[in-house]
Amino acid sequence: MSMSSVVKLSGIRKSYRRGPEEVHALDGVTLDLKKGEVVALVGPSGSGKTTLLNILAGWEDPDSGRVEYPSAPGIHPGELPWRDIAILPQSLGLIDEMNVRENIELAARLPEGPGVKAVREKIDGLLGELGLANFQDRPPAEISIGEQQRTALARALLLSPRLLLADEPSGHQDSAWAEGVFKTIRAAAKQGTACLVATHNEELLQFVDRIIGIRDGHLVDVEHPGLRPPEELAAQVVERSQAASVAETRGKTTPFRPDDLRSKFGPQS
Numbered sequence: 164m165s166m167s168s169v170v171k172l173s174g175i176r177k178s179y180r181r182g183p184e185e186v187h188a189l190d191g192v193t194l195d196l197k198k199g200e201v202v203a204l205v206g207p208s209g210s211g212k213t214t215l216l217n218i219l220a221g222w223e224d225p226d227s228g229r230v231e232y233p234s235a236p237g238i239h240p241g242e243l244p245w246r247d248i249a250i251l252p253q254s255l256g257l258i259d260e261m262n263v264r265e266n267i268e269l270a271a272r273l274p275e276g277p278g279v280k281a282v283r284e285k286i287d288g289l290l291g292e293l294g295l296a297n298f299q300d301r302p303p304a305e306i307s308i309g310e311q312q313r314t315a316l317a318r319a320l321l322l323s324p325r326l327l328l329a330d331e332p333s334g335h336q337d338s339a340w341a342e343g344v345f346k347t348i349r350a351a352a353k354q355g356t357a358c359l360v361a362t363h364n365e366e367l368l369q370f371v372d373r374i375i376g377i378r379d380g381h382l383v384d385v386e387h388p389g390l391r392p393p394e395e396l397a398a399q400v401v402e403r404s405q406a407a408s409v410a411e412t413r414g415k416t417t418p419f420r421p422d423d424l425r426s427k428f429g430p431q432s
């Protein structure tokens with residue numbers, strides 16, 4: 164596997180004003196992500212994970228320090244197309260007016276994108292793999308939050324981006340789907356995508372290549388909980404997720420509608 168650098172950060176600092184107080188969200192972060200690796204970014208709430216992802220994405224600018232994309236020297240990360248940087252934000256950011264399939268197609272539909280026809284097989288593959296095929300015609304408001312999150316992952320991976328920035332991609336998943344999400348990310352890495360995944364999910368950490376800890380805006384070393392070769396881990400995850408999908412098809416899946424929720428838990432009229 165090539166070990167070429169996809170992005171390098173050096174000496175990144177970022178603070179926010181909150182009233183009289185200055186919050187040092189990032190306090191000198193240096194980081195190098197390589198092609199095809201899956202890196203977990205692990206730290207408590209408020210430690211700076213989302214801020215770091217936002218700076219990598221060019222959604223925010225650091226106060227000081229450098230962000231370098233060797234494949235696109237001199238270009239601001241916020242200007243890079245989805246093929247270079249794809250993002251699964253913590254807030255998901257799906258478009259309400261588009262159904263699941265159209266949301267996933269987004270990067271292909273953009274003027275600089277390859278068009279929907281060119282990626283039809285990839286879309287169908289992602290819909291199947293992430294358990295979304297049955298919901299593809301529904302708007303985000305009519306599927307579960309876990310399904311919305313898997314839709315946002317499929318959208319991010321559609322064009323096999325050089326870099327995936329995923330903020331808590333298993334945050335809304337049960338343990339079987341957390342592994343399904345990991346499997347999809349692992350498959351993208353195998354195709355060359357560098358994946359930076361902010362996560363609280365310790366079960367998933369055994370499946371990543373590298374763990375970076377973050378505390379109060381500083382990167383810290385984290386003990387890896389038993390790293391095994393990625394291929395071996397991937398095989399294990401595939402096996403387990405197949406077992407899970409068999410169990411799922413045995414159980415009855417009831418379509419979810421907002422009306423159902425309201426009639427069960429809403430005010431009684």
Ligand SMILES: Nc1ncnc2c1ncn2[C@@H]1O[C@H](COP(=O)(O)OP(=O)(O)OP(=O)(O)O)[C@@H](O)[C@H]1O
Pocket residue numbers: 179180181186187188206207208209210211212213214215253
């Ligand atoms: N726009 C903002 N204005 C002021 N403070 C901010 C802003 N964004 C983030 N912060 C602060 O910066 C620090 C880092 O926040 P960040 O969102 O990066 O944390 P996080 O590690 O992603 O947390 P979580 O696990 O809860 O998502 C926190 O103290 C947060 O309150």
Ligand SMILES: [Mg+2]
Pocket residue numbers: 212213214253330
């Ligand atoms: Mg966050």
